Amino acid sequence: MEDFVQNNKLILLGKLTAGLLHEIRNPLTAIKLNLDYMKMYENDLSDEMSESIVSSLEAFDRVNFIISDLLDFTRKSMEPAKVSDINEITSRSIDILHVNADKKNILFVTELDKDLPHIFLNENKILQVFLNLINNAIEASEEKSKIIIRTSNHCNNNGDGLHWEVEDFGCGIKECDKQKILEGFFTSKQTGSGIGLTVCKRLLDEIGAEFGFDSEVGRGSKFFINFNKSN
Numbered sequence: 001m002e003d004f005v006q007n008n009k010l011i012l013l014g015k016l017t018a019g020l021l022h023e024i025r026n027p028l029t030a031i032k033l034n035l036d037y038m039k040m041y042e043n044d045l046s047d048e049m050s051e052s053i054v055s056s057l058e059a060f061d062r063v064n065f066i067i068s069d070l071l072d073f074t075r076k077s078m079e080p081a082k083v084s085d086i087n088e089i090t091s092r093s094i095d096i097l098h099v100n101a102d103k104k105n106i107l108f109v110t111e112l113d114k115d116l117p118h119i120f121l122n123e124n125k126i127l128q129v130f131l132n133l134i135n136n137a138i139e140a141s142e143e144k145s146k147i148i149i150r151t152s153n154h155c156n157n158n159g160d161g162l163h164w165e166v167e168d169f170g171c172g173i174k175e176c177d178k179q180k181i182l183e184g185f186f187t188s189k190q191t192g193s194g195i196g197l198t199v200c201k202r203l204l205d206e207i208g209a210e211f212g213f214d215s216e217v218g219r220g221s222k223f224f225i226n227f228n229k230s231n
Contacts, residue, residue, distance in 0.1 A: 025064070036057075087116055089127050119229055129225070
């Protein structure tokens with residue numbers, strides 16, 4: 001019964017979300033343009049006004065991120081799959097998110113298997129997954145900590161597959177929340193939509209990749225993906 005209710009939620013979301021969110025995004029874009037214009041003259045404004053503009057822009061970014069997550073969940077990418085390098089996609093993800101990590105003085109440590117074979121997949125979809133998981137690790141981490149990102153050329157008992165993982169040493173996930181975080185519409189963050197991990201799982205399910213995690217409160221989390229070489 002719970003699976004039936006959850007599936008109906010997702011179907012309803014897919015039918016209603018896209019058009020509604022596009023309508024929301026249009027006035028939001030106008031608001032951001034006006035805030036950006038005001039920020040150009042921040043030297044002529046009071047400190048309180050400048051801080052208000054900055055906080056409003058940050059709020060816009062949070063709302064826009066949630067909208068993007070929801071739109072990604074409802075649409076299918078038309079880009080074809082191709083032979084791809086998991087290490088290269090990982091490096092691109094790290095380059096994109098370095099700014100976020102630097103704000104908290106977080107060090108990225110990479111342990112990438114140089115002998116990793118290329119596999120057949122949609123690069124933009126996997127980039128989206130890596131960005132989501134690494135950004136989650138950044139948000140969960142304390143200041144001046146580290147995040148380890150690993151790849152290896154085996155992921156199961158017979159060594160057939162590619163393993164990718166991101167490990168943080170942050171807050172960890174409560175035992176009571178572990179069953180909920182991959183179901184969608186659940187988050188312990190004040191600003192999250194609760195749908196990011198659901199998007200990751202859906203994209204990975206499409207190519208038959210295994211997605212899971214290990215976590216302990218106060219010690220951190222490790223999210224992993226096992227890709228089939230035949231993908």
